[in-house]
Amino acid sequence: MPFSNKRNSRDDKSKRPGKSTSNISNTGHHKPGRRGTNPSRDNRPGSTDDFREKRDSSVGYEKKGQTRPYSGGKRRERTKPVAASFADDNGLVRLNRYIANSGVCSRRKADELIQAGVITVNGNVVTELGTKVDPAKDEVRYNGERLKREKMVYVLLNKPKDYITTTDDPQERRTVMHLVASATRERIYPVGRLDRNTTGLLLLTNDGSLAEKLSHPRNNVIKIYHVELNKNLTQGDFNKISFGVELEDGLIKPDAIHYVQGGSKREIGIQIHSGKNRIVRRIFEHLGYDVVKLDRVVYANLTKKDLPRGRWRYLEEKEIIQLKHFIK
DSSP states (O other), rough: OOOOOOOSSSSGGGGOOOSSSSOOOGOOOOOSSSSTOOOOOOOOOHHHHHSSSSOOHHEEEEEEEEOOOOSSOOSOOOOOOOOOOOOOOTTTTEEEHHEEEEEEEEHHHHHHHTTTTTTTETEEEEEOOEEEEEETTEEETTTEEEEOOOOOEEEEEOOOOOOOOOSSSOOOBHHHHHHHHOOOOOOEESSSOTTTTTTEEEEEOOHHHHHHHHHHHHHOOOOEEEEEESSEEEEEEHHHHHHOOTTTTTEEESSEEEEEEEEOTTEEEEEOOOTTTTTHHHHHHHOOOEEEEEEEETHHHOOTTTTOTOOOOEEOOHHHHHHHHHHO
């Protein structure tokens, strides 16, 4: 389905979608049918709502530095952090998962800590991978400090410009953590990163296992961006991008690229799963374009629907389940 960008101009009705190299049906998008048979615009994930920038009163809450959870126009099923259970039928969990869920590190790093002999269970050093513990009874310590299992928290933020994606900035610039400071007392971290001037969806969580899976290249987590360039993208350069662009760190080929429906040829929708640093900007800069605006509108099938710029919300339980099912 072509990307769309609804305008107020009467001339928009005469505009037709640009050419595309692939369809985005694997992210829940409908394939366009013949004229008159397209699905309702309201039912198209990633269409107008995904690519239309929310013009709301974001300045007010950006100045405050913190925001409240936002539920949009519809009543959401859940507005509180969701506690995830990973125990087996006997109430036991793997030690590396317990460590990760304590907010110390990822499960992979937890295995390294176990092998290094810095983890004790009930006063005994444990170095065997695969060890299970009872969260209700066993005492787990890391370098002598007792670990307490955290409640899993999943926060989705629609990041505005001029915020750094980090938990701490030595230069004391505004970070995304200021925007979600009121979300939880647990220590949550951004999954991946968005550049300072890039806007859009950013997931923050203390679920180290899920964060690691979402960040790993082998899982091909889909990200869709709305790009605005300083000039029209020529058909020749459009084709070059669709077939792959050779950058300094290898060939990059997007999963899909489209001209935004209803917009000029300066507005591009691009779907990509690479997590390389500044990858979308570098693709266009390589061909001589400046990226004026870059907005991530879809991340791992999560969308910006009912989430204005600068606001955040908790993931619903069904979204968490879908994420964990999507990432093996």
